[in-house]
Amino acid sequence: METTLKQHPASVLREEGWSYSMASHQLTMACNVVHQSNRLVHVFGIIQVIQSPPTAKGLLFITLEDETGFLNLVVKPNIYQRHKDLFQTQWGLLISGRVQNQSGSVSIQVQYVHRPEQRKSQFKVFRRRGHPRDLKQFEGYGESISR
Secondary structure (H helix, E strand, C coil): CEEEECCCHHHHHHHHCCCCCCCHHHCCCHHHHCCCCCCEEEEEEEEEEEECCHHHCCCEEEEEEECCEEEEEEECHHHHHHCHHHHHHECEEEEEEEEEEECCEEEEEEEEEECCCHHHCCCCCCECCCCCCCCHHHHHHEEEECC
């Protein structure tokens, strides 16, 4: 028997557990980022991959996911150092950045990482514990299915 979510975790947080000062209606969804070339966007998603290849000269590459798709982020070393605690402890991120579209490859150059306001969150656990996909705080949103 497995448990599955009825909604994507990013959607649940935006609708029921939003803990940021920025209103969730100001966000650009992953499926719409491609149309925002060279514009400042605000996106929220669940961390899927964090990479820092030795050949990247200190750049960090992060893939976030919302219910409409994936967001590829590029994080410069100074931004990483300023928001290191958020990158290391949060499993979902709200970021502001400029969209880059180079030969059809779309990414967001991160300019700012927003800090959640813990007092607003209705979920017991907002910080990432263990594996980034450990979503125990959503237990009430799942339904049981069997294979």
